[in-house]
Amino acid sequence: MNSAQFSPHFLWGSASAAYQVEGAYQEDGKGLSIWDNWVRIPGKTYRGTNGDIATDHYHRYKEDVGYMKEMGLKAYRFSISWPRILPQGRGIVNPAGIRFYQNLIDELIANDIEPVVTLYHWDLPQALQDKYGGWESRKILPDFVNYAKLCFDTFGHRVKYWVVLNEPNIFTQLGYLLALHPPGKSDLKTFLTTYHTTALAHAQVVKLFKEGQYPGYIGSSIAYTPAHAASTEDQDQQALENYYATNCWWLLDAYYKGSYPDLGQAYFKKVGAMPAVSEEDLQTLRQGAVLSDFIGINYYQTAMVAHNPPHGVGLSGLNTTGEKGSQKESGVPGLYKTVFNPNVDYTDWDWSIDPQGFTMGLIQLQQRYNKPVFISENGLGAFDKLEDGTIHDEYRIDYLRRHIRACNEAIAAGVDLWGYCTWSFTDVFSWLNGFRKRYGLVHIDFESGSLNRTKKDSFAWYKRVIETNGTNCLQGGE
Numbered sequence: 001m002n003s004a005q006f007s008p009h010f011l012w013g014s015a016s017a018a019y020q021v022e023g024a025y026q027e028d029g030k031g032l033s034i035w036d037n038w039v040r041i042p043g044k045t046y047r048g049t050n051g052d053i054a055t056d057h058y059h060r061y062k063e064d065v066g067y068m069k070e071m072g073l074k075a076y077r078f079s080i081s082w083p084r085i086l087p088q089g090r091g092i093v094n095p096a097g098i099r100f101y102q103n104l105i106d107e108l109i110a111n112d113i114e115p116v117v118t119l120y121h122w123d124l125p126q127a128l129q130d131k132y133g134g135w136e137s138r139k140i141l142p143d144f145v146n147y148a149k150l151c152f153d154t155f156g157h158r159v160k161y162w163v164v165l166n167e168p169n170i171f172t173q174l175g176y177l178l179a180l181h182p183p184g185k186s187d188l189k190t191f192l193t194t195y196h197t198t199a200l201a202h203a204q205v206v207k208l209f210k211e212g213q214y215p216g217y218i219g220s221s222i223a224y225t226p227a228h229a230a231s232t233e234d235q236d237q238q239a240l241e242n243y244y245a246t247n248c249w250w251l252l253d254a255y256y257k258g259s260y261p262d263l264g265q266a267y268f269k270k271v272g273a274m275p276a277v278s279e280e281d282l283q284t285l286r287q288g289a290v291l292s293d294f295i296g297i298n299y300y301q302t303a304m305v306a307h308n309p310p311h312g313v314g315l316s317g318l319n320t321t322g323e324k325g326s327q328k329e330s331g332v333p334g335l336y337k338t339v340f341n342p343n344v345d346y347t348d349w350d351w352s353i354d355p356q357g358f359t360m361g362l363i364q365l366q367q368r369y370n371k372p373v374f375i376s377e378n379g380l381g382a383f384d385k386l387e388d389g390t391i392h393d394e395y396r397i398d399y400l401r402r403h404i405r406a407c408n409e410a411i412a413a414g415v416d417l418w419g420y421c422t423w424s425f426t427d428v429f430s431w432l433n434g435f436r437k438r439y440g441l442v443h444i445d446f447e448s449g450s451l452n453r454t455k456k457d458s459f460a461w462y463k464r465v466i467e468t469n470g471t472n473c474l475q476g477g478e
């Protein structure tokens, strides 16, 4: 495919999330989040690891921004911890929490780095979980809208890019279907109902933002896993349709079309799991869809799907050990199952590496939604080894280079791509995988506890990407 230029305003960024980097989990008046409690339940996270301290970004943010400046980063995507600024989720505001984010934003702007702020990256105030079951109840809607309004009123004159929710599909699926995230439930209808509530939350917050005439752009970030059929056989092709109708398009349509796919509805009605969706809800979703400025996409991998008979495999857990090949087949009996893709490589956590699938997925988005896209996460989780005082992460450079090239191909094909954030800037706490699954361009010494920062080889390489506006990634580049 032809290559295009990245626009001169392209946002070359890198990302993090509050719970995964901040630490200081009960400092300066912060309330507890559902993750602060979840990690204390034995067996829930890899070897009981937690984000109590994480990278200590709360105290070391200036040092981290210093590295961002050195790299020439154009945008830093981070999330606000809701219970840090509203310890009970509503009501009394914690001034120290506000100050922390104000300082961080000031520091970024002083260094010419655009803050991209996520309102919700999974750390719900525990108080709201206790009060009415968190996202399971529509009572969360006014609380979330008030929290968003507080953020817009407080930070809106400095922040131009807002991500309302991070991967609502993942936190609801893992929280309400696979029982791997808080609150650890497993029920299809509860998952779909909760997801629907997140879509309403997105739409209401987008409306508030637009009606309040806050300056800037707003969207939410969905974890998008496009798929290939395992063969050209009709049954596998049908499985692919089923996958998209109950998965990708189900999730994205709610946010960016304001509806749900018919084929998916037919299936969920058949199994008695269709959530209650009123005409008023759909109207709200449609308004949210129209008013959203961009589609946030977190892309890591594709799936390969195949026919799965009515008594075939069901959902399985995730490889959280890093033992390559330990991921089991997973599926929905009668609809589809995901199978090993012989055409691509896999990471140690069995995530497929498929840059071509990335281009394909971006083109599908363009065709279906015709909206600008912002890549809010993309990166490689790996075991990194500290050697001669640094990390020679050629494998990460290779992954990122190929994915940036894939973005370029998508742009050449007509996709309106606003920016690209690597996941993650520094190494972070990986929810279910502890500290061994590293994504950063900056290494953190978790082992000794010093939390010293060391630039990896990928740091200098990404610096060049930014300096050359991506041209070093294109065919024939470094």
Ligand code: BGP
Residues within 6 Å of the ligand: 017, 020, 166, 167, 170, 223, 298, 377, 381, 423, 429, 430, 431, 432, 433, 437
């Ligand atoms: C996304 C999340 C991030 C991050 C990333 C890598 O789903 O938005 O918070 O963790 O995936 O996932 P993991 O840490 O599970 O490898």
